Amino acid sequence: MGSSTRWWKGLLGLLNAILLPTIAGLGLASLLIQSTWLDMRADLGALSPTFVIFAVIIYLLNQMYQLDRWTYWENKKVVWLILLGALLIILIVNRFDWDALTIVPASTLRDGFKLTFLTLNQVNILLIVLLVLGAVVSWQYQKIKLHKMGRKIVTKKQRTQIALLLAVAFVFVLLYLVQPGVRYFVNEASAKLASADIEAFKNYLQSFGIWAPILSAVLMILQSVVAPLPAFVITFANGMLFGAFWGGLLSWSSAMLGAALCYWIARALGRPVVEKLVSKSAVDWTDKFFDRYGKHSVLLARLLPIVSFDLVSYGAGLTSMRFWGFFVATGIGQAPATILYSYLGQTASGSVKILFWVFIIVICLAILIAAWKKRSSLLHN
Amino acid sequence: MKKLMSLFIAGLLSVSLVGCGAGSGGGEQGIKGTPTVAEEGVEVSQEHPLVIDKEAKTIKVYATVNGKYTVEPTRHGLNFSEGKYGDQALFTSFANPTNFHDAMVEIGGTPGNNLTPDTAGQQIEGSDVDVTVTWDGAPKEFTMSEVVNDSTGKPIQYKFGGNRERSIEAFTGCLACFDSCPVGITSNSSHMQGEFANKEVEFRGNKDVLPADGTPVVVTFKLS
Numbered sequence: 317m318g319s320s321t322r323w324w325k326g327l328l329g330l331l332n333a334i335l336l337p338t339i340a341g342l343g344l345a346s347l348l349i350q351s352t353w354l355d356m357r358a359d360l361g362a363l364s365p366t367f368v369i370f371a372v373i374i375y376l377l378n379q380m381y382q383l384d385r386w387t388y389w390e391n392k393k394v395v396w397l398i399l400l401g402a403l404l405i406i407l408i409v410n411r412f413d414w415d416a417l418t419i420v421p422a423s424t425l426r427d428g429f430k431l432t433f434l435t436l437n438q439v440n441i442l443l444i445v446l447l448v449l450g451a452v453v454s455w456q457y458q459k460i461k462l463h464k465m466g467r468k469i470v471t472k473k474q475r476t477q478i479a480l481l482l483a484v485a486f487v488f489v490l491l492y493l494v495q496p497g498v499r500y501f502v503n504e505a506s507a508k509l510a511s512a513d514i515e516a517f518k519n520y521l522q523s524f525g526i527w528a529p530i531l532s533a534v535l536m537i538l539q540s541v542v543a544p545l546p547a548f549v550i551t552f553a554n555g556m557l558f559g560a561f562w563g564g565l566l567s568w569s570s571a572m573l574g575a576a577l578c579y580w581i582a583r584a585l586g587r588p589v590v591e592k593l594v595s596k597s598a599v600d601w602t603d604k605f606f607d608r609y610g611k612h613s614v615l616l617a618r619l620l621p622i623v624s625f626d627l628v629s630y631g632a633g634l635t636s637m638r639f640w641g642f643f644v645a646t647g648i649g650q651a652p653a654t655i656l657y658s659y660l661g662q663t664a665s666g667s668v669k670i671l672f673w674v675f676i677i678v679i680c681l682a683i684l685i686a687a688w689k690k691r692s693s694l695l696h697n
Numbered sequence: 698m699k700k701l702m703s704l705f706i707a708g709l710l711s712v713s714l715v716g717c718g719a720g721s722g723g724g725e726q727g728i729k730g731t732p733t734v735a736e737e738g739v740e741v742s743q744e745h746p747l748v749i750d751k752e753a754k755t756i757k758v759y760a761t762v763n764g765k766y767t768v769e770p771t772r773h774g775l776n777f778s779e780g781k782y783g784d785q786a787l788f789t790s791f792a793n794p795t796n797f798h799d800a801m802v803e804i805g806g807t808p809g810n811n812l813t814p815d816t817a818g819q820q821i822e823g824s825d826v827d828v829t830v831t832w833d834g835a836p837k838e839f840t841m842s843e844v845v846n847d848s849t850g851k852p853i854q855y856k857f858g859g860n861r862e863r864s865i866e867a868f869t870g871c872l873a874c875f876d877s878c879p880v881g882i883t884s885n886s887s888h889m890q891g892e893f894a895n896k897e898v899e900f901r902g903n904k905d906v907l908p909a910d911g912t913p914v915v916v917t918f919k920l921s
Contacts, residue, residue, distance in 0.1 A: 496781035
């Protein structure tokens, strides 16, 4: 299959995942609006964007994993059910009344997608285009069998886990977008966190006195050895807490200690232990990297933010490279990134700080989930 | 061991974050949403959505028509666009309900403040308020009863209900409700609290009178 054909098929698949769920959401919203109780408490128009978000996520997941049975909107019968069903619902609930038909569906769609800059007439035109395009895209999609399944085969247990995760996320997004009370609560809580809690967190950590930088250094050394957090996260935090200079110095020196520790672990305990610590494939990758770049490997690796800090330290310990050569190259190589992240940490605005802490929480959760999954699979085995 | 360390560090960071959250104080209690303090001597517009005339004892609020509620029923007459139920009203206002409440007091209104969520079946009290609506090209100032169809046929009679604190707390955005309400700043005393919810009455915008969806309108509140 040519790349242009593949590109076209991918685009059609994505369009299909946007158009049909939009129409399905609109049909369902039109039906639910008939309950005044619901209509007064929920932004039912948001059903369409919610459906679209998850259809696109499932479609993209389907490009990676074999989850084909989940893309229900690609089934021919479902397509007709959605298109005709939505059309019929809209006609019936609006009692075939022209005024109602030209106002309610367009208004629902406009509110849902927040297209407040469009008039109802413009939304009506968009709606007709959506319906026609939805039918044409689905028809084309069926015709050329563009169904592309991901290569990765997933076990039944993994499918269940993905489904569970998606279901939880769906409920949350649905509640957030459809229920104004939930949305307001989440937005308000985020705003409060943004306005006050970062400073409180800073004060909280600083209340540890001398133990705050010691804790930070211990964290940095630990991350060097066991790699649960990217080093820049700690560098950024140090910049925020202790300022660019002192925070940067703390990050730089503790990272040097961590690098030295990794180097000596590798030198003392050898390849088998390092393979257990960072995996065999990672050590193989380091071998190739050192073969390719020779004595400049360490300096180069430190300058590249995408190369793992501890992996290079372990890798250097497994080569004949001398310690002081490694140490000086590490010191020089990590300086630019340390200065940059420390400065960014010191000057970060409230919203950047929030994003940063959200990032940390996500990483912590990811680590916890990964550790739990690993533990489960070990127990299972 | 590696996983154990990961868990330890993740836990440490999480505890730090939780500790921070628990230890910090909340924001100051006050007005919610963008404030729109009432202005005097200016033309009402989207930029000046709340205009007060103390001498004439009137408040003008800038809003737009939500065409959906000329077809579907609603109990929300005029709601602040940033409020939780900003999309559920016949008229979408750009004025903050708290500022609107304070403007009502400024023109001499006396709030009823007699309803709570547990007083279903009771009637809103407070100063009587005449509410009219007009827009560019309108033949006259229409009364609320002329632009809204009440399924029971009763005339709409607004009162200044008050409810300042509850309005801030719930932040529904209600400036004017179609039945007696413990949250809305003003509400229709012709219908008891809960009548719409009990399906005893329905309100729809009068599409034979009102302009098209999205048309800017000026809603005027005048103490009787």
